[in-house]
Amino acid sequence: MRFVIVTLLFLSMTACGPTTPKKTGAATSLTPESMVAQIRSAGLLGNDLTVAPLRDPQVEDLRNAATQAEARKDLVAAQAAIDLALKISTMDPDLLQWQAELFLLKKNWAQAETSAMLSYEKGPKLGALCRRNWKTLSFARTAKRDIAGAQHADQQITKCTVTPPPRY
Secondary structure, three states: OHHHHHHHHHHHHHHHOOOOOOOOOOOOOOOHHHHHHHHHHHOOOOOOOOOOOOOOHHHHHHHHHHHHHHHOOOHHHHHHHHHHHHHHOOOOHHHHHHHHHHHHHOOOHHHHHHHHHHHHHHOOOOHHHHHHHHHHHHHHHHHOOOHHHHHHHHHHHHHHOOOOOOOO
16 A cells, blocks of 8 residues: 555656656757748848849749749759759859758758858848848757757847947
């Protein structure tokens, strides 16, 4: 009888205690789709002055093909279109960031991190693209359980927005 009471007491205490989450492949509960949605919305924050260079019509067609493929959730076709566009317009920071986001959707965290960092290095280091770069790095690092790296990336996001001077 004593054993039963001790066992019941132990079970009731463990049931009330904190539970540890089961370890999964990633350290975040967000889906890759919600990660990319947050990354893209981070690019919309702020009143950034955006200078868009003239784009090669071939690259623009490939961008449209990638957009349509991504909308159909055909990540292979979207990735193929972006890869072809990068062959034409090598080191285009916008294309590299898009590539990073596609890698996130495919849960390829290391490639997402590499592409986002390359986009940041080749990009303006300010504005919407900068925020998207660092948000991508944050999610990729979180998924890889690099919490310190993710925190560093999150801190860098604030440096992407330059506040305009006060107007009188």
